[in-house]
Amino acid sequence: MTASAAPADDFQRGQLAYHRGDVVGAMGALRPAVQAGHAPSQALLAFILDRADFSEEAFALYRQAAAQGDAEAQAGLANAYLSGRGVAKDEKQAALHFSKAADAGHAGATDVLATAWLRGQLGLDAASDPAGARAALQRAAERGHLPSAEALALAYQQGRYGLAINPSESARWQTTAQALRKQRAARPAATASQAPR
Numbered sequence: 001m002t003a004s005a006a007p008a009d010d011f012q013r014g015q016l017a018y019h020r021g022d023v024v025g026a027m028g029a030l031r032p033a034v035q036a037g038h039a040p041s042q043a044l045l046a047f048i049l050d051r052a053d054f055s056e057e058a059f060a061l062y063r064q065a066a067a068q069g070d071a072e073a074q075a076g077l078a079n080a081y082l083s084g085r086g087v088a089k090d091e092k093q094a095a096l097h098f099s100k101a102a103d104a105g106h107a108g109a110t111d112v113l114a115t116a117w118l119r120g121q122l123g124l125d126a127a128s129d130p131a132g133a134r135a136a137l138q139r140a141a142e143r144g145h146l147p148s149a150e151a152l153a154l155a156y157q158q159g160r161y162g163l164a165i166n167p168s169e170s171a172r173w174q175t176t177a178q179a180l181r182k183q184r185a186a187r188p189a190a191t192a193s194q195a196p197r
Contacts, residue, residue: 023052027048042073058086071101091121097109114136149173149180
């Protein structure tokens with residue numbers, strides 16, 4: 001179901017106001033779209049409220065938008081469960097929502113999930129689910145996550161994550177990792193966190 005023009009317009013106004021630094025204007029613009037059930041508006045308002053320490057209201061909005069399949073909201077729910085902001089801390093729920101966000105193409109969630117597999121965090125265990133780990137690493141590496149590319153190079157070299165030893169695949173991923181390192185070195189330092197979308 002697509003949103004009507006009015007909620008989409010309200011979202012655009014709210015997003016522009018937020019990026020100009022007008023948080024009050026952004027909230028005012030987003031509220032009508034939120035009331036109309038517009039998921040992107042719910043997710044952005046939840047993000048703003050979460051940053052202002054209105055965690056419980058933020059969580060409720062994230063949940064509403066996530067129920068509509070919004071990737072930003074899934075990532076917001078995952079972070080809420082991970083940190084215990086607005087809800088009881090629950091790493092399994094965090095992993096579940098990071099997975100849903102990653103499945104929907106959310107770049108940050110894709111990276112977080114791959115890192116969790118690599119470090120054995122969020123209740124994720126590559127030894128007991130090598131296929132799950134492999135899929136998460138593959139997806140993250142394909143979108144430029146350096147630790148995942150490095151892990152795949154090593155996995156093909158040593159036969160990890162249920163992969164057969166394959167020197168050519170190991171070399172391919174090592175080449176990818178080297179290219180990512182060069183890109184990373186050429187980029188200016190990352191700026192402060194920005195709002196979703």
